[in-house]
Amino acid sequence: MDLPALSVAVRDTKKPIPLLKQALTDFRETQEQAFASGTSASRLVQQRAAFIDHILVLCWRRFSWDENLSSLRKSRISLIAVGGYGRNELLPNSDIDLLILTERSNARQHTSNIQSFLTLLWDIGLEVGHSVRSVKESLQQARLDVTVMTALLDARTVFGTPKLLHQLSTKLRSKAGWRSTTFFRAKVDEQNDRHAKSNHTEYSLEPNLKTAPGGLRDIQTILWVAKFHYQTDHLEQLVDAGFVESHESILLTEAQQFLWKIRFVLHSLYGRDENRLLFEHQRALADQLGYEDAAQLAVERFMQDYYRFAKSVSTINEIVLQHFEEAVFRPRFPKKPVVINSRFRSNQQHLEIAHDQVFSDHPEALLEMFIILGEDPELKGIRAGTIRQAQAAAAEIDDRFRENPVVTSMFLALLRVEFHLFSQLRRMNRYGILGAYLPEFERVVGQMQFDLFHIYTVDAHTLQVVRNMRRFRYKNQEQRFPIAAHIHHRLPKIELLYLAGFFHDLAKGKGGDHSELGIDIARQFCLRHQLGVWDTNLVCWLVQNHLLMSTTAQRKDIFDPDVVRTFAEQIGDRVRLDYLYALTVADINATNPDLWNSWRASLMTQLYLETKRVLRMGVENMVDREDYLSQVQTRVTTKLAEKGLTSPRIKQLWSGLDDDYFLRESEHNIIWHTESLDGYNPDDGPLILIDAGHSRLEQESNAIHVFIHAQSALPLFYAIVAAFEDLHLNIVDARIPGNTSGRTDYTFDVLETQPGVEPNLSKRAEVIRKTLTAAIVAGDGFKVRPRRTPRILREFKLKTIASFHQDPAAEFTVLEVLAADRPGLLAKLAQLFEAHGVQILAAKITTLGERVEDVFHIVSEEGSPMLETHRIEQLCEAICSELDQHIHRLTA
Numbered sequence: 001m002d003l004p005a006l007s008v009a010v011r012d013t014k015k016p017i018p019l020l021k022q023a024l025t026d027f028r029e030t031q032e033q034a035f036a037s038g039t040s041a042s043r044l045v046q047q048r049a050a051f052i053d054h055i056l057v058l059c060w061r062r063f064s065w066d067e068n069l070s071s072l073r074k075s076r077i078s079l080i081a082v083g084g085y086g087r088n089e090l091l092p093n094s095d096i097d098l099l100i101l102t103e104r105s106n107a108r109q110h111t112s113n114i115q116s117f118l119t120l121l122w123d124i125g126l127e128v129g130h131s132v133r134s135v136k137e138s139l140q141q142a143r144l145d146v147t148v149m150t151a152l153l154d155a156r157t158v159f160g161t162p163k164l165l166h167q168l169s170t171k172l173r174s175k176a177g178w179r180s181t182t183f184f185r186a187k188v189d190e191q192n193d194r195h196a197k198s199n200h201t202e203y204s205l206e207p208n209l210k211t212a213p214g215g216l217r218d219i220q221t222i223l224w225v226a227k228f229h230y231q232t233d234h235l236e237q238l239v240d241a242g243f244v245e246s247h248e249s250i251l252l253t254e255a256q257q258f259l260w261k262i263r264f265v266l267h268s269l270y271g272r273d274e275n276r277l278l279f280e281h282q283r284a285l286a287d288q289l290g291y292e293d294a295a296q297l298a299v300e301r302f303m304q305d306y307y308r309f310a311k312s313v314s315t316i317n318e319i320v321l322q323h324f325e326e327a328v329f330r331p332r333f334p335k336k337p338v339v340i341n342s343r344f345r346s347n348q349q350h351l352e353i354a355h356d357q358v359f360s361d362h363p364e365a366l367l368e369m370f371i372i373l374g375e376d377p378e379l380k381g382i383r384a385g386t387i388r389q390a391q392a393a394a395a396e397i398d399d400r401f402r403e404n405p406v407v408t409s410m411f412l413a414l415l416r417v418e419f420h421l422f423s424q425l426r427r428m429n430r431y432g433i434l435g436a437y438l439p440e441f442e443r444v445v446g447q448m449q450f451d452l453f454h455i456y457t458v459d460a461h462t463l464q465v466v467r468n469m470r471r472f473r474y475k476n477q478e479q480r481f482p483i484a485a486h487i488h489h490r491l492p493k494i495e496l497l498y499l500a501g502f503f504h505d506l507a508k509g510k511g512g513d514h515s516e517l518g519i520d521i522a523r524q525f526c527l528r529h530q531l532g533v534w535d536t537n538l539v540c541w542l543v544q545n546h547l548l549m550s551t552t553a554q555r556k557d558i559f560d561p562d563v564v565r566t567f568a569e570q571i572g573d574r575v576r577l578d579y580l581y582a583l584t585v586a587d588i589n590a591t592n593p594d595l596w597n598s599w600r601a602s603l604m605t606q607l608y609l610e611t612k613r614v615l616r617m618g619v620e621n622m623v624d625r626e627d628y629l630s631q632v633q634t635r636v637t638t639k640l641a642e643k644g645l646t647s648p649r650i651k652q653l654w655s656g657l658d659d660d661y662f663l664r665e666s667e668h669n670i671i672w673h674t675e676s677l678d679g680y681n682p683d684d685g686p687l688i689l690i691d692a693g694h695s696r697l698e699q700e701s702n703a704i705h706v707f708i709h710a711q712s713a714l715p716l717f718y719a720i721v722a723a724f725e726d727l728h729l730n731i732v733d734a735r736i737p738g739n740t741s742g743r744t745d746y747t748f749d750v751l752e753t754q755p756g757v758e759p760n761l762s763k764r765a766e767v768i769r770k771t772l773t774a775a776i777v778a779g780d781g782f783k784v785r786p787r788r789t790p791r792i793l794r795e796f797k798l799k800t801i802a803s804f805h806q807d808p809a810a811e812f813t814v815l816e817v818l819a820a821d822r823p824g825l826l827a828k829l830a831q832l833f834e835a836h837g838v839q840i841l842a843a844k845i846t847t848l849g850e851r852v853e854d855v856f857h858i859v860s861e862e863g864s865p866m867l868e869t870h871r872i873e874q875l876c877e878a879i880c881s882e883l884d885q886h887i888h889r890l891t892a
Contacts, residue, residue: 458509
């Protein structure tokens with residue numbers, strides 16, 4: 001761009017706004033072309049800062065800033081760049097932070113010019129953040145606010161006399177009240193508060209490039225602390241000062257370049273100061289940055305690079321700030337280090353090596369230090385110098401080290417430490433030691449899955465699983481995880497549970513079934529660490545079957561004795577059942593804590609207790625389905641007879657109920673339903689019973705139990721589903737016995753989806769009852785109020801998959817539907833079932849992040865399984881087509 005020509009044109013025109021706006025547009029386009037041609041992000045941000053300098057000077061010069069230095073009422077004035085702009089770091093849509101600095105507080109003579117100047121900047125489209133202060137006022141604000149003090153560290157003069165800023169900068173250190181120690185503490189506190197907003201993790205699903213742990217602010221915090229103390233923020237000089245290591249400097253520079261590059265594309269694509277990696281941006285960013293789909297999705301590879309850089313920045317930030325604190329803020333009267341052994345000592349409650357050759361002379365000490373930390377709760381961490389030595393030693397880890405029997409025994413010993421195992425594993429991961437020792441783990445560091453179901457990367461999820469397992473030991477977790485807490489204390493070898501948790505997902509991303517592929521990874525580890533045959537087989541079995549319990553509980557009818565028998569046969573014995581239950585609960589909670597609600601917990605409890613009972617008595621001695629039904633009906637009939645109902649009347653009331661009803665309902669509910677049916681008058685409309693307290697589940701859940709009886713020959717599933725949708729109630733389980741003699745009976749378990757609904761169950765039940773009654777009366781005419789698709793779901797346009805298989809007992813057809821989660825999806829499915837003459841006997845509805853996995857037991861209108869392949873295939877095709885169109889409409 002011809003800046004001299006622009007300067008002349010702006011000077012000579014009375015209407016500068018069009019010229020300046022066009023110049024900004026042209027410069028933006030030039031920068032985007034330069035970026036596409038490979039110009040580095042660092043060069044682009046510096047170029048933009050320099051260009052904005054020129055634009056601001058042109059605008060500033062349009063006004064008369066008279067400086068009558070002989071008058072006390074007038075003062076010199078300067079235009080100062082602060083913040084990122086002051087550092088010459090300006091992205092396409094970044095705010096331009098300005099300080100209009102005056103010599104004296106009385107600057108009223110400049111008020112009109114300042115307002116006109118700022119108006120001109122806004123009129124040409126610049127986003128400006130500004131303050132107008134005198135030198136004295138600036139000092140006062142810097143004394144009160146560390147953010148102001150920090151901004152002034154980066155200040156530089158854009159136009160005006162440099163003496164004003166020099167005057168301010170000189171006084172900042174002597175009169176602003178900040179010392180290196182107080183400034184350092186304030187910046188660390190500020191960083192901790194910032195990290196808390198991201199839950200102290202680098203692995204947010206939608207991280208903020210500036211403020212998240214491992215983001216640009218973490219890099220800048222290092223440089224701010226260094227600049228305040230050393231008067232320089234140049235990494236090369238900080239390396240020379242011993243503040244930053246050479247390899248750390250290189251990593252920080254690479255990370256900053258990477259983050260700037262992402263921000264540049266974000267700003268260019270979306271035309272605003274956007275720094276969040278929102279789901280709807282991640283695919284486009286991956287494409288713009290040159291990532292391509294391969295064995296791993298392009299967006300997942302892009303995000304893995306981001307998470308790895310964030311992890312590196314976060315680790316370097318931790319080490320450098322700790323080193324600064326240790327080296328600069330030494331205690332006045334330091335305590336003498338306490339010798340632990342010939343390799344380690346405790347210094348100010350932090351572990352450090354006894355001499356610089358510890359890791360070269362004793363390679364196993366690399367793992368030993370984490371065992372020491374895990375056995376001594378008084379130790380708060382590791383000294384920065386020792387961390388750096390350990391990182392250097394980790395880079396030398398090879399197969400000889402990995403196969404050293406002393407080392408392998410130490411790793412197993414680490415899993416048995418008394419305190420803070422998760423903290424030790426997390427440290428090992430942050431410092432690169434865990435990945436160096438276990439290459440299988442290093443492969444998944446930062447590996448994300450582009451969905452809403454898995455909220456952690458694979459490495460973070462893996463460690464979170466172990467953390468959850470450790471939590472089962474604590475008293476304060478017994479109420480939330482009563483069975484897991486009980487199990488944890490009686491497992492014969494707790495380290496085998498941790499190993500299963502550690503290896504269960506390490507084969508993800510290799511292509512194929514990670515449960516099967518993970519067996520070989522786990523077996524190789526067990527052999528290298530000389531585990532016994534029983535131990536090895538158990539760990540491998542747990543890795544292979546880590547999804548078995550959750551899928552059985554969520555997708556199958558766990559009240560069916562045949563289902564429980566099959567599951568018990570797959571488990572084999574009570575020890576395996578205990579290990580698998582603990583692994584499953586830890587895994588679910590580490591995948592997405594929102595998944596673990598009382599409903600899912602109650603399903604798991606039910607399956608665990610029933611299976612335990614079967615294994616205790618022996619699978620071969622289990623009561624069969626017919627005997628069980630007979631026993632239930634006999635007990636209930638006896639209790640109903642005591643209430644005055646005769647056997648013929650009971651049989652009449654039960655005439656429309658199938659065997660599954662008696663398998664699934666609690667005896668309390670069967671009695672309640674039967675008594676209610678006995679007093680029911682069809683003229684009063686449908687019978688709707690609502691209760692939140694009684695179900696077949698052994699553990700209380702937060703599900704609302706709804707029983708509906710209606711005298712109707714028409715299918716009502718759509719109307720009922722639509723009503724629940726309108727009520728913001730999620731169906732998790734449904735049972736619909738076949739329509740007999742114009743009678744329809746439904747049982748549902750539903751969950752509230754909105755916080756803050758009516759806490760009074762009786763009032764909420766009345767609302768539910770009225771809405772359901774209106775829906776049943778309206779039938780197919782009932783309309784659901786439109787609901788917006790949440791922003792975060794719109795990015796996921798999964799293709800619907802519908803598949804089927806026949807029930808082994810040939811009583812029904814099993815239909816499975818996997819689709820993107822959207823409002824009204826189940827109601828749409830219900831319409832399709834009615835249109836194709838399909839009756840639903842049962843439904844299991846599971847929402848997993850952005851997708852739903854629904855299982856239906858269906859029959860034809862005649863009540864028989866749908867054995868005609870062409871008919872069921874037509875249904876599947878219609879489901880896929882209609883749901884995809886429905887999802888597209890809601891996403892557009």
